């Protein structure tokens with residue numbers, strides 16, 4: 001069964017056709033980094049306009065590259081939440097038009113659950129597993145019993161992991177997006193040069209929730225000190241490597257606790273920051289404790305249409321909407337359980 005996946009929840013327009021939830025027949029993505037660069041962050045209004053400019057031609061190209069005639073596409077899967085509302089609306093309305101014209105059903109997809117699916121193309125991962133999502137908008141620990149049956153064990157109460165990378169890079173004037181830039185510079189730094197705080201490390205008090213805002217502020221203040229102390233031999237790369245180390249340590253600490261609490265020995269990591277080399281390295285320590293660990297392929301860490309089409313294959317039976325149903329389908333900016341500023345106790 002071939003499913004066409006449409007992803008426009010943030011600043012990547014991505015279209016893919018996936019066969020039987022496993023084989024990516026085509027995956028075309030256009031990043032909007034250039035459009036947002038001047039603002040060093042995503043501007044929602046610009047994001048939706050950029051999606052609108054390219055979604056038609058990108059889909060046309062993806063279908064033609066796949067060599068699959070539209071008649072052999074069984075359904076259109078589209079991210080409907082959570083994300084930037086304007087961006088989601090562009091993808092959803094495009095999906096509706098396409099499905100209406102070609103008489104296909106639509107499968108609405110939760111973007112966060114789709115991120116985990118990026119791990120399933122190369123691996124047959126069994127349930128249950130602990131899922132750690134580290135993306136630009138979210139940081140959270142999940143317990144998955146199936147793709148439809150999951151519990152949130154902890155989440156960020158302020159900045160997400162990727163957001164902390166982006167904001168630190170912004171304050172250091174390094175460019176956007178900050179994650180890959182910091183990852184690269186930190187390779188020449190000493191990750192033990194400075195001891196930045198591990199936020200909410202007291203698990204008894206804060207459970208499995210995360211906070212990256214304090215760490216970000218600590219690093220930014222350190223930078224101010226760094227600027228006025230130019231003659232000292234403080235290296236920018238050391239600061240970045242130490243920041244990255246603090247992020248990785250926090251993630252490992254909370255994830256270990258989640259595994260321990262649930263007794264689950266399988267861990268699936270997803271989201272843009274899953275590409276980070278220090279985070280990948282730090283998690284390897286869990287392998288010694290007999291934990292099965294999965295990271296997505298580097299090209300599938302960030303938003304992509306393949307994860308949308310892949311997940312849809314498993315939700316096909318229950319979540320399919322026909323023409324009479326999908327026309328009234330709405331996009332939602334939030335997933336209620338993921339609201340920030342509340343501690344899960």
Ligand SMILES: Nc1ncnc2c1ncn2[C@@H]1O[C@H](COP(=O)(O)OP(=O)(O)OP(=O)(O)O)[C@@H](O)[C@H]1O
Pocket residue numbers: 009010011082083111115134135136137138161162163165166177178179180183271272273274275276277301302303
């Ligand atoms: N090597 C890296 N190290 C750390 N962070 C990274 C790296 N590569 C990308 N990122 C971060 O990943 C984030 C983008 O990831 P992703 O596309 O999954 O997020 P998003 O889709 O914007 O957010 P969400 O999925 O929560 O809606 C950015 O914050 C970026 O800085």
Ligand SMILES: [Mg+2]
Pocket residue numbers: 010111115135136302303
């Ligand atoms: Mg995403």
